Amino acid sequence: EVQLVQSGAEVKKPGESLKISCKASGYIFTTYWIAWVRQMPGKGLEWMGIIYPADSDTRYSPSFQGQVTISADKSISTASLQWSSLKASDTAMYYCARGRRTTVVTDFDPWGQGTLVTVSS
Amino acid sequence: QSVLTQPPSVSGAPGQRVTISCTGSSSNIGAGYDVHWYQQLPGTAPKLLIYDNTNRPSGVPDRFSGSKSGTSASLAISGLQAEDEADYYCQSYDNSLSGLFGGGTKLTV
Numbered sequence: 001e002v003q004l005v006q007s008g009a010e011v012k013k014p015g016e017s018l019k020i021s022c023k024a025s026g027y028i029f030t031t032y033w034i035a036w037v038r039q040m041p042g043k044g045l046e047w048m049g050i051i052y053p054a055d056s057d058t059r060y061s062p063s064f065q066g067q068v069t070i071s072a073d074k075s076i077s078t079a080s081l082q083w084s085s086l087k088a089s090d091t092a093m094y095y096c097a098r099g100r101r102t103t104v105v106t107d108f109d110p111w112g113q114g115t116l117v118t119v120s121s
Numbered sequence: 122q123s124v125l126t127q128p129p130s131v132s133g134a135p136g137q138r139v140t141i142s143c144t145g146s147s148s149n150i151g152a153g154y155d156v157h158w159y160q161q162l163p164g165t166a167p168k169l170l171i172y173d174n175t176n177r178p179s180g181v182p183d184r185f186s187g188s189k190s191g192t193s194a195s196l197a198i199s200g201l202q203a204e205d206e207a208d209y210y211c212q213s214y215d216n217s218l219s220g221l222f223g224g225g226t227k228l229t230v
Contacts, residue, residue, distance in 0.1 A: 035220065037167075037222075044123065044208075044210065044222060044223070044224045044225035045159075045161075045167065045210050045212075045222040045225065046222060047212075047219065047220030047221060047222055050220065059218060059219070061219050061220065062217075062219065095166055095167070097167075100169070100172060104218055105154065105155075105214050105218060107155070107157035107169055107172040107173070107212065108157075108159075108167075108169065108212075109168075109169035109172075109178065110169075111166040111167055111168070112166065113166055114166050
């Protein structure tokens with residue numbers, strides 16, 4: 001069974017750094033793109049960026065370029081999303097999702113369960 | 122504001138049929154990129170509902186159907202059931218190969 005399991009909820013203060021993870025299982029990790037999607041409280045889905053674990057080719061949405069860093073570690077089949085300096089506006093649920101196709105233009109299935117990030121002083 | 126426009130809400134009685142539109146432009150849907158649809162039940166992660174405009178993953182009831190024409194796409198749900206009450210999102214790409222989601226539509230049954 002293809003599965004993405006995300007790390008647990010985080011509570012951080014503004015200015016702190018954070019790295020959340022998405023561990024893949026049930027398929028060859030390097031074969032499919034993995035995307036990160038933000039959902040702010042009560043709001044819709046926002047495509048943040050996508051990574052190809054085989055060579056770490058990464059594409060960012062213009063809205064998120066420079067704001068976050070997406071990475072992948074092939075040795076542990078895990079993709080990550082990190083911030084160097086969190087803001088209160090980063091408070092949201094973050095989902096990872098695997099591309100259903102092996103191309104960068106793809107739909108997403110399955111999705112991780114989500115990681116809730118709360119940033120508050 | 123999302124580049125892909127969806128109605129904020131739709132509603133229908135059990136057994137009825139509803140449609141949800143997703144309107145883009147010549148630089149995304151109109152450029153030939155496929156449209157995909159996701160269902161997000163309250164408190165859960167999104168789930169793929171329709172891929173490549175018209176195709177259902179295994180396990181998705183045939184009450185759900187999708188279509189695409191020009192710069193728009195639609196999701197139709199027939200024989201509405203209470204369990205269909207959820208948020209629905211369309212997804213596509215633009216010419217910069219950046220992913221796009223619609224703003225989401227809340228379905229009330």
